[in-house]
Amino acid sequence: MRIVIVPALALVLASCGNVSGGNDEVAMEAGKWSNTMVIEKFDMPGAPPEAAGMFAAMVGQEQTTETCMTKEDTADAAKKIEEMATGSIGEDGCTSEKFSMEGGKIDGKVTCTNEGGGSGVMTIDGTHSSTEMAMTMTADIKDPSMPGGTASMIMKMSGKRLGNCDG
Incomplete structure (x- = not known):
């Protein structure tokens, strides 16, 4: 079970633009976006001390990036999200x-499930407008190959359109 899928999915979601969907969709605008991600909780009971220390250091550390999203970049965003989410x-x-x-x-x-008997559930809950978004992702993982057999994480992500892309 790869824990890395949660942050990777967050980055794809944050860069979404015109997500195809129903009649009630709110298209996010292309342009320069600032995206902030913070892990609020990361628990892996039974993790070795060095790993536990690494996880503890990640909690509360904001990571902010700026990216330019063109209309072309946002094309087929729903498909990109689906591919990332389903691995x-x-x-x-x-x-x-x-x-x-x-x-x-x-x-x-x-x-998610893996051949080694591991499973995981990730939920995504949030809001967005054409120029802002905020969401919470929660992941619960059970895998006999991990120390303690379980892990859980809560991550918050926010994004804001800053304007047009530079250049």
Whole structure:
């Protein structure tokens, strides 16, 4: 089970533009965006002290990036999100149970299993307008190959359109 999928999905979500969907969608504008991500909780009971220290150091550390998203970059954003969420880029056996960005709300659930008996559930809950977004992602992982067999994480992500891209 790859824990890295949660931050990777967050970055894809933050850079979304015109997500195809229902009639009630709110298109996010292309342009220069500032995105901030912070891990609020990361627990892995039974982790070795060095790993536990690394996880503890990640909690509360904001990471802010700026990116220029063109209309071309945002094309097929829903498909990109689906591919990232379901792990088709990697080997994880993940399924997107639901994903919507309609009506200014972000709502998703992804479940994953692996051959070693591990499983995980990630939920995504948030809001967005054409120029801002905020969401919370929660991941709960059970995997006998991990120390303690479980891990959980809560991450918050926010983004704001700053204006047109430079240049």
